[in-house]
Amino acid sequence: MKHHLIIQLARFGDLVQTKRLVKSLEGPGSQVHILVDASLVRLGSLLYPHAQIHSLYAHGPGVHGNLGAVQVFRCNRKTMQKLAEQKFSQVFNLNYSGMNHALSRLFSPEIVRGHGCLGPQATKSVWTDLGFRWARFRATQGINLVDYWAHLADAPIAPELVNPAASGKGGGIGIVLAGRNSRRSLPPSILAGVGASVWSAHGRGKIILLGSKSERDAGRALISHFPSAIREKVVNLAGKTDWNGLFDVISDLDTVVTPDTGTMHLAAHLGIPVQAVFLSSAWCFETGPYGLGHTIWQSVFSCAPCVESQPCPHEVACLEPFASRDFLRVLSSGKFDRDIPGITGLHSGFDELGATYFPFCGKDPYARERSTFRNFLSMHLGIGCPEEANIPQSLADMMYLEKDWMTRPYIGPLPQEGVHG
Template structure:
């Protein structure tokens, strides 16, 4: 039996978005898949990835910073590290750029590690994540994170086999009150209008407000702004659910209304329809819900997508479209002519590379360039870089100059595929 290890030390949403990679490895004959993850997510991972061997470690929540945090993690995780070292892994997929990830990589032969490796005291980054770093300055042309992580495997599972097609389950409307990044979330007043409009239009029998304990107050504020008839069938569950409760509730809904959150990715995993609103740093082509049957309302402006680590100099102008009265009308009629400016409505679709989104209201000026970028990345993943050069247009040549480096073309393994630096 061949053992494969995926090291995913990021948080809730990233764990779920590792699914295509994990599913690809699980589909290989005579394969045993292992997952190293943050200890706090172990109960969730047991629910969503029951066929995967889990290796929990302490990656977050130390209360420390920098080298002190890494030192504490290494001390706490000695037993987990010993367990990992005891397994002979065919391949290790190390997905995160962090001090702890590089220290974990040091447990393994660097020739077996894809992503972020460690050799003779040096941090090494393989070609695929290096390319992503180079195209990150053009985030409008990025690819879905689910597909990016699956791209480490040339035999990646067909995208339509990753998550079930979304369909209503009968238990009404779920509402995620806020995301981890504040500017990605809607103010209470706007969210309450959206909830009321959606619940009334869909005649939702129940409305479930979801979030952590820190969002309980926001849930109470939303409830106070709802029409009495909607308020009567609404429950504020913020801070009142564990992982098992969340999986059960989200898996029973007719629709989940949400910003870009881990719960959104959980809904896609479970085949629950998602109606997502993306603004600020959230960009649906990077982290939109994975699967068929989902809708994203994406704010668009020349400054988007931004970085929330930097202050917004535009007064979070991307909120404007969601506050526009025409937006509520569009949500009711679904007619493209009612869509306010500054927003595009997308439906989730698949292409040969993976998840993409098709505009159904509003104009997408980047669609042609994005399609060419996706074709370029697909050609790279096909393992025949020489064919890219032969068929290259002027636009492709610019992409190649930005994404490749000379050593990428001359550093190849015996099979002819490009290897990392």
């Protein structure tokens, strides 16, 4: 029996987006282990029932209530000792953090992929290092995070086998109130129009508000912006669902209206259609919903995608198109007969790398550059590249550095054992 460990210490959405990698490692004679933050153990068990879930207290004070430092230390030490004693064939260390680098020292560098250490030196696999290079050019380069992590494996499963094709189940619409980053979310005054329009197009059943305890007030504010005829249809579940309850609620819905959130990825995991709004720093080509049957409304201002931590010099102008009459009319009618300035509508789909998104309303201003880059990655991974693809030398010069072959301070297999490293 081969044992594989995935270290995924990031948040809710990141754990869901690890699915293609998990499924690529599962199979006869193979046991997948996943190390997660202690707050996500139950979620991990629901998402990956065939995996062994291990827990670590990885996040800061307040995440785990009043747990004391001594207790955290003892629990973490016990987990680390158990992992160090397990004979893993491969370790996939997915996050760039001090904790992840420290954990990598529990294992032989030869079996670690992703982020690791050689002595005191933090290192990256070839594929991971390449990802850090293309991340500087977010608008034109990159792939879905699900596929980025999956291609650390020797043989990722086909992308269409990751999530079920989405179809509505008849239980009304869900509205996710907000994401972790405020600029990525629509304020209640705009979200009310979007939600009412989608509700009108989907049979006018129940409206379920989804969010954490901290978003209960946002739920009440949203309800106050709805027309009176809609308010009686609304059920505010913000802060009222545990992981099991959230699974149950979402799996019964017709569609989920959401910004870029963990709940969006959970809906895709469950095969529920997503109507996603992406603006500010959210870029669907990096973290869009995975699978067939999803719709994304992407802000395409020239400054997108921005950096959330920096002040917006344009007073978040990318919010305005989501309040426009044209956009709301398109949502409520389902007729995509007009372009909406500032927004591109896209449908989810696949190519040889994984998830991608195809415009049906408006234009993708970087489609040509992105296609070239994806051809480059396909060639790099050895999974095919169209003969007519014209990959410029400048792109290869930018992505490949002399140290890639002169010295190799990397972990993981050599290129001839897996070109992705």
